[in-house]
Amino acid sequence: MNNFKGNLRFARNSMGLISLAAAGISCNPTPERPNIIIINADDLGYGDISCYGATSISTPNIDRLAGEGLLFTNAHCTSATSTPSRYSLLTGEYAWRRKGTGIATGDAPAIITPGRITIASIFKNAGYVTGVVGKWHLGLGPAGGADWNGEIMSGPMDIGFDYNFLIPATGDRVPCVFVENRRVVGLDPNDPITVSFSEPLLSEPTGKDHPELLKMHPSHGHDMTIVNGVSRIGYMSGGKSALWIDEDIADVITGKAVDFIKKNRNSPFFLYFATHDIHVPRLPHPRFAGKSTMGPRGDAILEFDWSVGEIVKAVNDLGLSDKTMIIVTSDNGPVVDDGYKDDAVEKLGDHKPAGPLRGGKYSAFDGGTRVAFIVRWPGKIKHGTTDALFSQIDLMASFAKLTGQAMPPDAGPDSFDELNTLTGKSLTGREWLVEHSSNGRLSLIRGDWKIIEPGPGPRLNVNTNIETGNDTVPQLYNLKTDLGEKNNVAAENIEKYNELTDLLEKIKTGNYRN
Numbered sequence: 001m002n003n004f005k006g007n008l009r010f011a012r013n014s015m016g017l018i019s020l021a022a023a024g025i026s027c028n029p030t031p032e033r034p035n036i037i038i039i040n041a042d043d044l045g046y047g048d049i050s051c052y053g054a055t056s057i058s059t060p061n062i063d064r065l066a067g068e069g070l071l072f073t074n075a076h077c078t079s080a081t082s083t084p085s086r087y088s089l090l091t092g093e094y095a096w097r098r099k100g101t102g103i104a105t106g107d108a109p110a111i112i113t114p115g116r117i118t119i120a121s122i123f124k125n126a127g128y129v130t131g132v133v134g135k136w137h138l139g140l141g142p143a144g145g146a147d148w149n150g151e152i153m154s155g156p157m158d159i160g161f162d163y164n165f166l167i168p169a170t171g172d173r174v175p176c177v178f179v180e181n182r183r184v185v186g187l188d189p190n191d192p193i194t195v196s197f198s199e200p201l202l203s204e205p206t207g208k209d210h211p212e213l214l215k216m217h218p219s220h221g222h223d224m225t226i227v228n229g230v231s232r233i234g235y236m237s238g239g240k241s242a243l244w245i246d247e248d249i250a251d252v253i254t255g256k257a258v259d260f261i262k263k264n265r266n267s268p269f270f271l272y273f274a275t276h277d278i279h280v281p282r283l284p285h286p287r288f289a290g291k292s293t294m295g296p297r298g299d300a301i302l303e304f305d306w307s308v309g310e311i312v313k314a315v316n317d318l319g320l321s322d323k324t325m326i327i328v329t330s331d332n333g334p335v336v337d338d339g340y341k342d343d344a345v346e347k348l349g350d351h352k353p354a355g356p357l358r359g360g361k362y363s364a365f366d367g368g369t370r371v372a373f374i375v376r377w378p379g380k381i382k383h384g385t386t387d388a389l390f391s392q393i394d395l396m397a398s399f400a401k402l403t404g405q406a407m408p409p410d411a412g413p414d415s416f417d418e419l420n421t422l423t424g425k426s427l428t429g430r431e432w433l434v435e436h437s438s439n440g441r442l443s444l445i446r447g448d449w450k451i452i453e454p455g456p457g458p459r460l461n462v463n464t465n466i467e468t469g470n471d472t473v474p475q476l477y478n479l480k481t482d483l484g485e486k487n488n489v490a491a492e493n494i495e496k497y498n499e500l501t502d503l504l505e506k507i508k509t510g511n512y513r514n
């Protein structure tokens, strides 16, 4: 096992040449068609795995992958929460450009509307079989929402995925059922599902009124319908035979992901595998419970590591390792108390979920959006680390390039071809990228510098104990010398601040590429 502990270099070259990549969406004469697997963890922090420096927990499967692949120190999701982050990864468009891309309720209609070109349709167009397994959180169904008791239209199958097996929203939101293709799995038609995010459904007990029925209690929010002894966000009744068991979610979805890989071993495939781990409620399978020193949050990290191991094993056992690019990353940064009393705070010890970064999930600081990112493709990507600036939003254009396609004109406006960065052939990376915090505030990173837009709002989220990055004064940080964003140097470098602010304004108003 290879471990990069203490071996991370966070510095990157000061701004290099303007990338030619943005223009590089023309046809590739010798396209390659490796299988692609993106494993997207939920709320996994930059410091939560041992190959990124964690010492309180060991993640041998992910570390092994990093030891055989390329570990990014400066890779980012676009947004500090799930829905906008996933929206950007799949569409190649910054979520803050579109209304209705905030954290989705469990009954939200499809946010990515049918026919939209996505990373999946890019692969489908290249002859791939495409699948998504795990957390969706991008809405399902037409305006008015999904028909949970019938055919669920306006889902992944309408935006380029051949197959889906979904947690419709999040583990902490109703409906607590799996959806396979267009149907709720295991639904008894005589016990139809009703979902409400406004009015309580009086037939079902809530955590608010019946705390005595709970096996895990909320710390904030999460006091509505009780499913499997855990109260959720939203109200739900019916569908008893279809309800998931939280402790089995990782086994179920990992199994479905492995089945998809096995079934499609002979065709190039694209699999987007989005785990529930390590989001709340953290109820890992009993074989992981108590196995870390950090309570359920740590145990969920071990379970996530197990899932990664199972996927890699399936690929290796089928003899597909040289033909398969595997990516491990996260949808946003870490949170310790995200609404349930699960001992995460009490048992954290010295562990730093965001590693050396400031803030976490929801935050405008880098802890919100700089994430673990590891890519393995034996024989094609050399093992090592890279400090190149990279964004998940670039996967779409980069994969278009890889598969020899031009990006359709209106597709993925913010996705740049960074294939050479992704594969470690170039260490230059993007010239700049935009980060998006949960209150809508934007940050811009360009080279070593980062600004955070000024604006109102609390500096600390008291529920989650996360520094939001909000400030009414301009903020400018030098990430090369101050990765932890401790020293706001805007006042002494007002020209630099203004330069980045101007660029951010340009990016906001158009598809400003480079």
Ligand code: NG6
Pocket (backbone or CB within 6 Å): 042, 043, 080, 081, 082, 083, 103, 137, 170, 172, 220, 221, 222, 233, 279, 280, 332, 338, 339
């Ligand atoms: C918040 C929830 C939090 C989590 C988050 C979405 C409360 C009090 N907090 O509103 O628990 O569900 O939404 O997380 O309800 S995400 O990773 O899917 O973006």
Ligand code: CA
Pocket (backbone or CB within 6 Å): 042, 043, 081, 082, 279, 331, 332
């Ligand atoms: Ca998340």
